[in-house]
Amino acid sequence: MHRLLLAPGIQPEMRAVLDGRFEMFDMTGFDSPADVPGLDPATITAVVTKGESVFRERHIAALPNLKIIANFGVGYDGIEVQAAKARGVMVTHTPNVLTDETATTALLLALAVTRKLVVLDRLVRTGGWPTEPRELLANSIIGKTAGIIGLGRIGKAIARRLEACGAVVAYTDTKQQDVPYPFHPDPVALAKASDLLVVACQGGASTRHLVDATVLDALGPEGFLVNAARGTIVDEKALVAALKEGRIAGAGLDVFENEPHVPADLWTMDNVVLMPHRGSGTHETRRRMAELCRSNLDAFFAGQPLPTPVPEMRG
Template sequence: MSAAGPEVLVVAPIRPAQMEALGAAYTLHRLDLADAPEALLAEVGPRVAALVTTGSAGVPAGLLPSLPGLRLIATSSVGTDRIDLAACAERGIVVTNTPDVLTDDVADLALGLILATHRRMVAGDAWVRSGDWGREGPFPLTATLTGRRVGILGLGAIGMAVAERCQAFRMEIGYCSRAPKTVDFAYHAAPIALAGWADILVACLPGGAATRHVIDAGVLAALGPAGALINVARGSVVDETALIEALETGTIATAGLDVFASEPAPDPRLTALPNVTLYPHHASGTVATRDRMAELVVENLAAFFGTGAALTPVALPVSPA
């Protein structure tokens, strides 16, 4: 805890240099390090003006009532599905995120998962390390990417960046979003229609109640026995039970997943499958990107307390009159 500026509650820390910057400018209260969180909240909660968190930590259920003076939540993430935005809107709490900063890294990882699933890169690595190459001979043939149809579910900034990368591999692009966009890609009005068209379905849409299980058993069946699911969005957008069954039964061929319904301990039935490539919710996990995300958190706090206007506020739901 420092001794300057407005009081800020840290639910989850950002990068070390940016934590130092926050400590120099504000009075920090480290909920993430507290031995007795309830006692800390009872003592400082009424004085806290801002909250810093990350996408994976969000704002735990039941925390907001302990912070009656809270004016700002700054999350080091694009996703805000672990923050009760309706409650924030009701109380007039500004929420900021870190858009655009992580677009390229997430898109790179999506392409990496496409390559890994189709060229079986993890299995190939094991084939060499185990000595099977020498004992068993050549590795089994894998699937080409050239000419494949890639269906992007959610054509926002990340979805567009994925599309651009796939085009460089001479893949055909289709998409599904809330409305058609001015792009030269095939538009599909529903996820199941996109899945029926695609060889590879890439989830790039936000999490939350509106997109929960949008990729269900029907969508997976439409994707088909040669199809691949790539998820760099949120675990909640996929019905994971249906996905496990689809992978077990050959309803789809493979999946590449950066996100899971249960993190950091995914369903063991999923982690036991040989036809899925797993990554630990780390698509934005490069030094440069995480540093820039943390910098934007610091900049949002400085702008909010300096001018009253945050730099990257999230649109909050409007309560019906």
């Protein structure tokens, strides 16, 4: 039986589908594989990690017989893929199976923040209706421009949902695509044209703080930001400042720059909707992700073609 190392925080759904197939060791609470009680790092041939978990070159180097890193999630920016590739270690992920749920989460955040869902819910629960004197009219997205940063699988799924709700979609990406949406060359240009700006690109060093103070100022005091991609894509300090100063109208956030830590300033803002990184968080999707992750492991050790290697491993 192959020995497998679980990166910190792997969900029960993933553990359940691996049980009986591998001898598993859990790295939760430990900084290095060598710190895990009862584990000889040289016996580990497989690792299961998740997108936001950090699995760097030093972790790979600590496992001399590692053969495969199977990522439980589509985003794999926490893995140093080039270091793995240099060692001949395969890396896989779980695309497609979580596209729709993540897109639905982005739509949920967009509607919740523009329609003041959390504020109105609290109003009813605290007995403030119908005596609450404040004007609580919300904002519609019907006929408004929703700009999407990153028109990949998830970005396109978000676009379809926003269109169904009456929004007009525009986008920016690394290159123009054959789609019926207006293309803008960069996030600043897109933000200027948008009432709602939705982050849907991949995380990693190349997109760190892509949405900065300049982009937020271009979005303007009547614009809303939604991020269900990666927290590192948005300059969080700039976002908090823009919200506090009224330079944007509000934000719907499922992800944060230093998870699970959320800036305290966001907790009390009525124009912000917060979620604890649950973009694909349904029972059904988690099960499909776990099964695909297991399929990659099973195929690798059986010497068969891998269902979903990361793009850097293809060809």
